[in-house]
Amino acid sequence: MEDKWEIPRVAVAVDLVVLTIRAARLQVLLVERGIEPQVGKLALPGGFMASGQEDLDLAARRELQEETGLHAAQLHLEQLRTYGAPDRDPRERVITVAYLAVLPNLPDPVAGGDARNARWLPVEDLLDAPGQLAFDHDRILEDAVERARTRLEYTTLATAFCLPEFTVNDLRGVYEIVWGKPLDPRNFHRKVTGSDDFLVEVGMRTNKDGGRPAALYRAGAAKALHPPILRGSTTGRGADGTRSRA
Amino acid sequence: MEDKWEIPRVAVAVDLVVLTIRAARLQVLLVERGIEPQVGKLALPGGFMASGQEDLDLAARRELQEETGLHAAQLHLEQLRTYGAPDRDPRERVITVAYLAVLPNLPDPVAGGDARNARWLPVEDLLDAPGQLAFDHDRILEDAVERARTRLEYTTLATAFCLPEFTVNDLRGVYEIVWGKPLDPRNFHRKVTGSDDFLVEVGMRTNKDGGRPAALYRAGAAKALHPPILRGSTTGRGADGTRSRA
DNA sequence: ACAAAAGTGTTCGTTCTACACCCATGC
DNA sequence: GCATGGGTGTAGAACGAACACTTTTGT
Numbered sequence: 001m002e003d004k005w006e007i008p009r010v011a012v013a014v015d016l017v018v019l020t021i022r023a024a025r026l027q028v029l030l031v032e033r034g035i036e037p038q039v040g041k042l043a044l045p046g047g048f049m050a051s052g053q054e055d056l057d058l059a060a061r062r063e064l065q066e067e068t069g070l071h072a073a074q075l076h077l078e079q080l081r082t083y084g085a086p087d088r089d090p091r092e093r094v095i096t097v098a099y100l101a102v103l104p105n106l107p108d109p110v111a112g113g114d115a116r117n118a119r120w121l122p123v124e125d126l127l128d129a130p131g132q133l134a135f136d137h138d139r140i141l142e143d144a145v146e147r148a149r150t151r152l153e154y155t156t157l158a159t160a161f162c163l164p165e166f167t168v169n170d171l172r173g174v175y176e177i178v179w180g181k182p183l184d185p186r187n188f189h190r191k192v193t194g195s196d197d198f199l200v201e202v203g204m205r206t207n208k209d210g211g212r213p214a215a216l217y218r219a220g221a222a223k224a225l226h227p228p229i230l231r232g233s234t235t236g237r238g239a240d241g242t243r244s245r246a
Numbered sequence: 247m248e249d250k251w252e253i254p255r256v257a258v259a260v261d262l263v264v265l266t267i268r269a270a271r272l273q274v275l276l277v278e279r280g281i282e283p284q285v286g287k288l289a290l291p292g293g294f295m296a297s298g299q300e301d302l303d304l305a306a307r308r309e310l311q312e313e314t315g316l317h318a319a320q321l322h323l324e325q326l327r328t329y330g331a332p333d334r335d336p337r338e339r340v341i342t343v344a345y346l347a348v349l350p351n352l353p354d355p356v357a358g359g360d361a362r363n364a365r366w367l368p369v370e371d372l373l374d375a376p377g378q379l380a381f382d383h384d385r386i387l388e389d390a391v392e393r394a395r396t397r398l399e400y401t402t403l404a405t406a407f408c409l410p411e412f413t414v415n416d417l418r419g420v421y422e423i424v425w426g427k428p429l430d431p432r433n434f435h436r437k438v439t440g441s442d443d444f445l446v447e448v449g450m451r452t453n454k455d456g457g458r459p460a461a462l463y464r465a466g467a468a469k470a471l472h473p474p475i476l477r478g479s480t481t482g483r484g485a486d487g488t489r490s491r492a
Numbered sequence: 493a494c495a496a497a498a499g500t501g502t503t504c505g506t507t508c509t510a511c512a513c514c515c516a517t518g519c
Numbered sequence: 520g521c522a523t524g525g526g527t528g529t530a531g532a533a534c535g536a537a538c539a540c541t542t543t544t545g546t
Contacts, residue, residue, distance in 0.1 A: 007257045007294040007295075008257075008294075008295060008296075008297065009255030009256055009257055010255055010256070010258055010295070011253045011254075011255055012256055012258070012330075012341055048253040048254075049253075049254060049256070050254075051254065053332045053339065054332065055330060055331055055332055056328065056330030056331075056341070057330075079327055079328065081325055081327070081328075082302065082325065082327075082328040082343050084258075084301060084302030084303075084343070085301055085302075086299045086300065086301055093299065095258055095302070095341075095343075097328050097330070097341075167525090168525080168526090169524080169525080184509075184510075184511090185524085185525085185526090186510090186511085186525090186526070186527080187508075187509065187510080189525080189526065189527090190526090190527085191508095193526090205516095207516090207517065207518080207524095209523085209524065209525090210517080210518070210522090210523055210524060211516075211517065211518085211522080211523040211524025211525065212515060212516040212517055212523080212524055212525040212526080213516070213517065213524095213525080214524080214525055214526090215525085215526090226478075227507085230508095232472075413498090414498085414499090415497080415498085430536075430537075430538090431497085431498085431499090432498090432499075432500080432537090432538080433535075433536065433537080435498075435499065435500090436499090436500085437535090439499095451544095453497090453543095453544065453545080455496090455497065455498090456495090456496055456497060456544080456545070457495080457496040457497025457498065457543075457544060457545080458496080458497055458498045458499080458542060458543035458544050459497090459498080459543070459544060460497075460498060460499090461498085461499095473534085476535095493546100494545105494546085495544105495545085495546085496543100496544085496545085496546105497542100497543090497544085497545105498541100498542075498543075498544095499540105499541085499542075499543100500539105500540080500541075500542095501538100501539085501540080501541095502537100502538090502539080502540100503536100503537085503538090503539100504535100504536085504537085505534105505535090505536085505537100506533105506534085506535080506536095507532105507533085507534075507535095508531105508532080508533075508534090509530100509531085509532075509533095510529100510530095510531090510532100511528100511529090511530090511531105512527105512528085512529085512530105513526105513527085513528075513529100514525105514526085514527075514528095515524105515525075515526075515527095516523100516524095516525075516526100517522105517523085517524090517525095518521105518522090518523085519520100519521085519522085519523105
């Protein structure tokens with residue numbers, strides 16, 4: 001290591017990719033930039049590390065709260081990776097630590113704080129037509145979505161998209177929407193209910209989806225899934241399934 | 247985002263977990279600290295970002311070169327994660343971006359640069375008895391080893407531990423040593439030779455291991471493995487296998 | 493001839509897939 | 520009754536683990 005006096009200090013930012021499912025689509029929380037550079041452009045919520053004594057994860061939680069009015073309760077938050085290309089911010093050298101956050105579809109949580117201009121946009125629209133986001137946020141979003149997709153395979157992340165109580169149908173919806181492909185409802189049901197500590201039955205039923213009432217579940221204690229639920233699974237609803245009769 | 251004038255600037259370091267296999271053990275490259283704090287303690291090689299215009303990945307490559315005399319040629323290097331606990335360096339706020347590097351067992355590469363005091367130590371010894379490393383490097387090492395272990399399952403990382411030409415036996419050695427458990431040689435052979443673009447036969451044979459000469463391979467173009475080679479695989483050499491006759 | 497390692501074949505059990513089929517409810 | 524979704528059963532395919540067996544070298 002070099003001597004301390006020569007060390008360049010740089011600004012460290014924290015950016016958040018906040019994902020949820022609204023209107024049956026995977027959506028990401030974006031803000032309209034209010035200051036230069038790139039005023040008016042859409043960007044991931046985030047900001048610079050506040051004090052010199054703030055932990056990175058804490059900074060991420062604080063930014064989320066400040067910019068979106070969302071509280072930390074029951075929120076999945078994990079570090080994604082750090083982006084440090086020298087020219088990623090035209091002002092000066094900025095290194096950003098990106099986080100992935102996952103929320104259930106709350107009624108309309110984006111209200112308090114600096115959230116005046118925060119909005120949800122479908123991920124698909126942004127990835128299909130890059131260039132809408134400021135800085136390298138297209139790239140960060142892409143990495144985050146890919147991370148979320150693999151996390152569904154190997155961890156219980158899917159429950160973070162759900163309200164505290166949910167049905168197997170809700171959970172399958174998460175997988176189908178995030179992966180963008182249909183799954184066999186029957187095999188899916190067996191897999192998730194058979195996976196140890198993934199789901200715990202709450203004892204009640206709901207008929208919100210019509211048909212026979214479905215059991216309600218909460219997220220269990222398991223964080224990892226063994227065996228995993230792989231994307232290469234069931235191609236879709238079979239001939240027996242109802243929807244393919246079109 | 248806040249205004250630029252209030253932003254605290256912090257020192258950004260890059261630390262490297264350089265892994266290789268020597269003497270049939272997974273070993274990590276460490277340096278003895280020459281300056282305060284924690285002089286004399288072992289630490290991961292690394293240092294502060296040099297100029298304000300250096301890409302993170304480049305900084306990692308430069309540090310590796312400077313501290314160990316290793317060249318970038320044929321080296322696996324990937325970002326691990328960023329560690330930002332406020333008290334991780336007693337001097338001041340330091341954020342470190344950790345990288346995982348994997349090398350083949352070169353004759354004795356640690357020579358040039360500031361490498362006077364660089365040395366290889368078995369990972370197992372360090373993880374079994376924590377506290378030997380400076381700062382939070384125990385934790386970083388642990389994360390890096392876990393990352394390497396899962397990378398073997400889903401990617402072709404294992405070839406990065408091998409010299410340019412290697413046998414299936416060499417490759418199996420990598421898996422057995424990194425995972426710390428024996429694998430069935432016959433099933434392993436079938437798996438890796440059957441995986442598309444994982445290995446390309448070089449056309450020559452070697453008898454360095456005795457017995458029937460083994461085919462030599464180079465790393466193929468594939469980066470990901472489908473299907474993966476899972477750790478939950480074969481428990482070990484069966485009754486028919488030669489080694490279990492003890 | 494024998495040991496030792498490379499490499500192939502085969503069997504058996506588990507898991508995944510694609511369905512058929514029954515269950516419980518609203519209309 | 521009939522439509523709708525919830526949930527179980529099951530046959531066949533695919534895959535992995537275990538291991539017998541053949542091949543090719545060195546001594």
